[in-house]
Amino acid sequence: MSSALTDLFAHPIVQAPMAGGVSVPQLVSAVAEAGGLGFLAGGYKTADGMYQEIKTLRGLTARPFGVNLFMPQPEYPGASTGSTGAAEAAPPYSAAVEVYAHQLAGEASWYDIELGDPDSGRDDGYDAKLAVLLDNPVPVVSFHFGVPSPEILDSLRRAGTFTLVTATTAEEALAVERAGADAVIVQGVEAGGHQGTHRDNPEADGAAIGLLSLVAQVRETVNLPLVAAGGLMRGSQIAAVLAAGASAAQLGTAFLATPESGAHALHKQALTNPLFVRTELTRAFSGRPARGLVNRFLREHGPYAPAAYPEVHHLTSPLRKKAAAAGDAQGMALWAGQGHRMARELPAAELVRVLADEIEVARAASLGGGASS
Template sequence: MSSALTDLFPHPIVQAPMAGGVSVPRLAAAVSEAGGLGFLAAGYKTADGMYQEIKQLRSLTTRPFGVNLFMPQPEYPGASTGSTGAAVAAPPYRAAVDVYAHQLAGEATWYETELGDPDSGREDGYDAKLSVLLDNPVKVASFHFGIPTPEVLDSLRRAGTFTLVTVTTVEEALAVERAGADAVIAQGVEAGGHQGTHRDLPENDGAGLGLLSLVAQIRETVNLPIVAAGGLMRGSQIAAALAAGASAAQLGTAFVAAPESGAHALHKQALTNPLFTRTELTRAFSGRPARGLVNRFMREHGPYAPAAYPEIHHLTSPLRKKAAASGDPQGMALWAGQGHRMARELPAGQLVEVLVAELASARTALSTGGGLR
């Protein structure tokens, strides 16, 4: 790994930035204090909300931490007025959003709430958040759903910020290298939450690579440090990712159950609840592929959800909030990676220590020919 990042934290463990209230300052602080790299998630927050969390985190730790931003989504052509003054029909995807909204009417009635406004915004305050990070630099910034411009990456570098970009293919990693980012986060298909694909093409749903294959292929093609992400729950798995060519490992689901996590109690419980037996990639909650525990909402609506992010995210937001408030995990987005049944209810700092010990043991086993256990 580039020494610029290696020197920031002693253990090769990164806490994934999980948007939606999971990656709160107290979680990031606990991970950083234990020698990993804690992360804040700026997705779905205002620029001021992000800034306030940065200030809070700085009051909890003097160690380095990261902040993650969602890239603005490409503009889709909506209903407009043509040069002759005649109305131009909305594109097919917009009609699909309307159909999906009609399908969700029963959910709104059940939870006694209104559906959200699908046109609530596509850019997630990106420019304002960048301004905050340039005025108040953090040690690490990562980006999801695309690549910042070379100018943005250069500005962050001059501010002293190390930049990472999530990729799901070798082609995306090559594009990140050309843009000038410092490292890539290789996200395998096993990962919980949203897949960080740069172009959301429905024909590619479920076609992602497993983490070890992805890391190995990127390692042979791209000359950038790699942070491996996707289903990692044990130190032996981290050792395997490092052996495949990664320099560090990013874990999300492993930290969801920690007491410092901001995840809803029902979400934490569901990770090991026998009622939730598997995960799937779904568009049901947001319109973009995301891996979560299979529940009633996913089963009933996943097959019909259109490729329309963030419209579907905005549309279902009140439903998800009301389901959580009413204690109904069957209507919540229970994001989780494939290793969710291996979750441990440990304080975040203790979990880092356990993972480091497991990693050391696995490396010793590898060096002596004992194999990973």
């Protein structure tokens, strides 16, 4: 690991980028000021919206931070094209999305709104956001849902930016290394929110790997620094993934409950509300596997949601927003990792310090146990 990258991970706690308004500048700055590495979420924002958040964050802290981008989603395989190369048929999977829209008609009627346009775009403004990050470099950029080209990673490196890419298998981690990223985020099945799989394969649903096993597999496959992510809520868990070979640990759900988080109040309360006893991976809200608290919407629609991201995300967006505005947690996407019941309502900076203390206690206990055995 380079000395600069070693300095970046001198503190092992990374605050995960949580799209949808959770990872606001106030949260990121609080984590950064406490010594951790905070991340803004570039996903679901315009390029200018992302830039404005970066400006705000820079006014709050001079510490290093990161920005996360969603990779553009490829057109579905098998799209028919004419002699000019232009698509002649309806977009693939459009029939399945239309069927799902009919199923959601009752939800739209209940909330007295129209469903969103599923064809609202597949690239999340990727090129425009990259242009912003190359013109105004930030310390770290991470990528979700795929691997950027070696040329893009190299251009960011020349701009002085470290690059991280999420992987959910050892094979994906190898692709990250070959592309030239500086580190890989190893995401276990326990993680809340979207699984960062490089290719959405419905046949692989349910085949995701637990974090400790995945860290061990990736550690034997690549020579990059690893950032472990998935269900981590306590310093003892962080110590375990560090002992397994990770250089740092990325936590999302643990920071979601902090007062600086931009999450809806109902979302924060649901983490420890006894009404929400478990999480599931579901396509109900976005068309891609994502872990959330099991509520009415997930139970009723999850089994029928097609593998169609971001079409389903666009389709359900008005429903999710209206449910939040109406204070209806049963209609919201309550993303959460498997450790959600261990959430603590601590200020973000205090949480970073508590986690760091817990790491040291766990390490000391491990050394003490080894000495006495």
